[in-house]
Amino acid sequence: MQRSIRVGLIGLGTVGSGVVHILRRHAKRLQHEVGRPIELKGAAVRDLSKPREPEVPSHLLTDDALALARRSDIDIIVEVMGGVDEAKAYALEALQQGKRLVTANKAIIALKGQELFDAAKQNGVGIYFEASVAGGIPIIKALRESLAANRIESVYGILNGTCNYILTQMSNNGQPYETALKKAQELGYAEADPTFDVDGHDTAHKIAILSSLAYGYRVDAQHVQFEGIRGIQPQDLECAREMGYTVKLLGISRRLDDGVSVQAHPTMIPETSVLANVQDAYNAVAVVGDAVGPALFLGLGAGKLPTASAVVADLLDAARDLAANAPAEIPLCWRADVPPSADSETEAQKALKSACSRRYIRLEAEDRPGVLAEIAAALGRHGVSIAAVSQKESTPMSEGTVPLILLTHLAAERGLRAALDEINDLPCVRQPGVSIRVETEL
Ligand code: NAP
Ligand code: HSE
Secondary structure, three states, X not given: OOOOEEEEEEOOOHHHHHHHHHHHHOHHHXXXXXXXXXXXXXXXXXXXXXXXXXXXXXXXXXXXXHHHHHOOOOOEEEEOOOOOHHHHHHHHHHHHOOOEEEEOOXXXXXXXXXXXXXXXXXXXXXXXXXXXXOOOOOHHHXXXXXXXXXXXXXXXXXXXXXXXXXXXXHHHHOOOHHHHHHHHHHOOOOOOOOHHHHOOHHHHHHHHHHHHHHHOOOOOHHHOEEOOOOOOOHHHHHHHHHOOEEEEEEEEEEEEOOEEEEEEEEEEEEOOOOHHHOOOOEXXXXXXXXXXXXXXXXXXXXXXXXXXXXXXXXXXXXXXXXXXXXXXXXXXXXXXXXXXOOOHHHHHHHHHHHOEEEEEEEEEEEOOOOHHHHHHHHHHHOOOOEEEEEEOOOOHHHOOEEEEEEEEOOEXXXXXXXXXXXXXXXOOEOOOOEEEEEOOOO
16 A cells, blocks of 8 residues: 555644544545545644644644654645744745645735745645635635636625624624624634634735635735724614615625725625625625626635635645645746736725725714714715715713714715714714725625
8 A cells, every 4th residue: 555645734723623523534535535545643732731622642742833844754734723924934844845735824825925835836845725715615726727717807705704603693683792702712713813803804815815816916915905893883783784784794806997906894785685695604705707707605614624624625635736746736826937916005006096985884973053064064075975864863871972874875985084084083973983885786
């Protein structure tokens, strides 16, 4: 029998333990698929004394991830520890040692992708990163292979399971934000630092990766404009429902005449749209190609086994490539010989210049004569026209302020931002307003 494919795992948390579970449960079938057994040779963790489920023999455990990445008796490193600099250092070491790298870490791909792919190319090995976007949904493979015949016009969707879970719980069950976040953490959806989820970094990284693959040149994650869901309150979800909308955190990227627009932000979408009905930790990615038209991919975007499903599939690809001694496939966007893309910062500025949106705005304003006129004037000065206004009567509890809900017509993004800044500075406005983009076409 040929020798086994030898695997080193960095991280045995939610995803890592799922990988061990699947490798054990399907050991025979996976061996059949690859033609060689897949053998876990070692696993790096932070805390050697922590109980592991499934159990991993102690002689396989180490707290020295760098040493694991260097071991000469390991063929493939699976990085599922998360973070950026440390994880990148281990990943880079593995590539420099000629090992194939499987990773679920969107941050290292989105922020350090060029460095990693350069090292992969130099060492003739591949990087496999299906689990980095939308967990169990095979969207990376779809963009790289199944949709390769298309000129992609847009990619958008729900890319963060934690935020979708929180918004679903707040909207359907009236749960407070904090309770829903705690539950998402318990279910293993959230990042080690959940601010990456709720403040929108995670969605920004994911839409940057998808956009890079879709349009064929690298979209720099650092230039993606993003907002999170932290400021959204149950009353915003209630108002959205009253107006026939649902709020989702979306990554949205579109090809423009002169570049691309890539953004991540909470968005009000019609409650009849498909995305509005994607609930809990489910993710959905819509891709519009010039030949295929619209295609929608739906599935669990976070959690132990859905994510491990993508990691193990990548592991099989890496194992097959290794067995066949196949050359590394570097995606076009990270190929050094492809002329550098347009400067992403300029792209982002260009996109902002041309971008337009409609906005839902909720303000806590003083209940006195002339307040509505002051707010309307600020919007008018920046060319923003109001489509609808609603104000609830003040109550003895509301201490002289009233919630004011405004819906704008389509307006230039720059004007909207300037108007919002001006409104937030008005003495009659008590707290910074909540503003959510409204998309009627998604
Ligand atoms: P996690 O539950 O926090 O697990 C992280 C693991 O890495 C733990 O086993 C931890 O060790 C280990 N670790 C941390 N620092 C280490 C170090 N310096 N050296 C060695 N081991 C170290 O994280 P996770 O949820 O599995 O996520 C892992 C990666 O998958 C992240 O990049 C995440 O973005 C990505 N991902 C996660 C999901 C999901 O649903 N959770 C979905 C898609 C992608 P201890 O156990 O000893 O603390
Ligand atoms: N924390 C991420 C999420 C995990 O909630 O979607 C998947 O990347």
